[in-house]
Amino acid sequence: MQKRHTSQDIADLLGISRGTVYRALNNAGRISEETKRRVLETAERIGYKPNKLARTLVLQKDIRIVAILPSIPEYFFGKIEQGIRDAEKELKDFGVSVTYYHTKAVNDVCGQIELFEKAIQEKYDGMLIIPANPVLLRPHVDAAVEAGMPVVALNNDLPDSKRLCFVGEDSMMAGRVAAELMGKFLAKKGQVAILSGFPQASGLRERAEGFISVMKESFPQIELIGTYEYFEDKEEAYQITKRLTIDYPQLAGVFLTTTTGLEASARAILDCGKQDVIKAIGFDVNDEIEELMQKNVIYAAIHQDPHAQGYYSLKILSRYLTDGKMPEKEHLYTRLGILLSERPSVDGYPLYKY
Numbered sequence: 001m002q003k004r005h006t007s008q009d010i011a012d013l014l015g016i017s018r019g020t021v022y023r024a025l026n027n028a029g030r031i032s033e034e035t036k037r038r039v040l041e042t043a044e045r046i047g048y049k050p051n052k053l054a055r056t057l058v059l060q061k062d063i064r065i066v067a068i069l070p071s072i073p074e075y076f077f078g079k080i081e082q083g084i085r086d087a088e089k090e091l092k093d094f095g096v097s098v099t100y101y102h103t104k105a106v107n108d109v110c111g112q113i114e115l116f117e118k119a120i121q122e123k124y125d126g127m128l129i130i131p132a133n134p135v136l137l138r139p140h141v142d143a144a145v146e147a148g149m150p151v152v153a154l155n156n157d158l159p160d161s162k163r164l165c166f167v168g169e170d171s172m173m174a175g176r177v178a179a180e181l182m183g184k185f186l187a188k189k190g191q192v193a194i195l196s197g198f199p200q201a202s203g204l205r206e207r208a209e210g211f212i213s214v215m216k217e218s219f220p221q222i223e224l225i226g227t228y229e230y231f232e233d234k235e236e237a238y239q240i241t242k243r244l245t246i247d248y249p250q251l252a253g254v255f256l257t258t259t260t261g262l263e264a265s266a267r268a269i270l271d272c273g274k275q276d277v278i279k280a281i282g283f284d285v286n287d288e289i290e291e292l293m294q295k296n297v298i299y300a301a302i303h304q305d306p307h308a309q310g311y312y313s314l315k316i317l318s319r320y321l322t323d324g325k326m327p328e329k330e331h332l333y334t335r336l337g338i339l340l341s342e343r344p345s346v347d348g349y350p351l352y353k354y
Helices: 007-014 018-026 033-046 052-059 074-094 109-122 134-146 171-185 202-218 234-247 259-271 287-294 306-323
Strands: 063-070 096-103 126-129 151-154 165-168 190-196 222-229 251-256 279-283 298-303 331-333 337-340
Touching: 007 018, 007 033, 018 033, 063 074, 063 109, 063 306, 074 096, 074 306, 096 109, 096 306, 109 126, 109 134, 126 134, 126 306, 134 151, 151 306, 165 306, 171 202, 171 251, 171 279, 171 298, 190 202, 190 234, 190 259, 202 222, 222 234, 234 251, 234 259, 251 259, 259 279, 259 287, 259 298, 287 298
Parallel strands: 063 096, 063 126, 126 151, 151 165, 165 331, 190 222, 190 251, 251 279, 279 298
Antiparallel strands: 298 337
């Protein structure tokens, strides 16, 4: 990889101070025309390009960003927050700081709207948000953007809004991958129930749509049952699964769109003694899901790399705020990983290449 030259390189080549180089490049302060000419010629010769992010340090311009995140389940959203914090550490010297607002539940849209209004009053420079309900939040997002506060959605998208971009998984693709796995695990036949967390989340709808589309295209002998909504309630997901094992004695598979449902449904399958009959597939991983995978109740989990979602969302928003650089794409997808009972850990999983 070719080295990116800095203003310090120019200073070293010419035997002058970095401050002199800065004044020459930015036509600021008192500097002789001869020194300015030498600096500009050297910059051209070595291919120097100014790092506008670093320039915020020199200009002492603070970039204040607010992140609105759910706090539960901590094992998942804690990883997203850690990704943001890791990026924040790297950007701290450039004047970037993040304030964290939390709602307790992932679907607490009323709490998010209150925090949104608070953020606008505090006049932050930008916002990161995991939207609970894209439809209800859309006018608030658009109002914030029009007021000069760009918004990046992560983990769950805000389609048809003025948000800057989305950082997260390709939910449709994730559902399609899950369907391919289920079809192969069931040898292309049997009954499969679909259980989804809550209908307001566009990403969860897309996971279900992707799953259903592949089942209809590639596995016509698999009968789909549902979709059943459990509204991110563990007990509801548990009870739905127990009822399904009674109502559908030939049930061979269960597809869950969230970690909460996967964990609860797998417990129900185990408690009903159906672990050798029903195969569960869902998303993400925690200690209990790893345990259930090793017991061959959960056959696969799709990993969406939450740390990368947090890390790159802050990097992208900071770049936009400091030098106006637009994201390369409207949808920036983190890599998907397939976790099986033989490899239930996500340690060392590669990040999205920013």
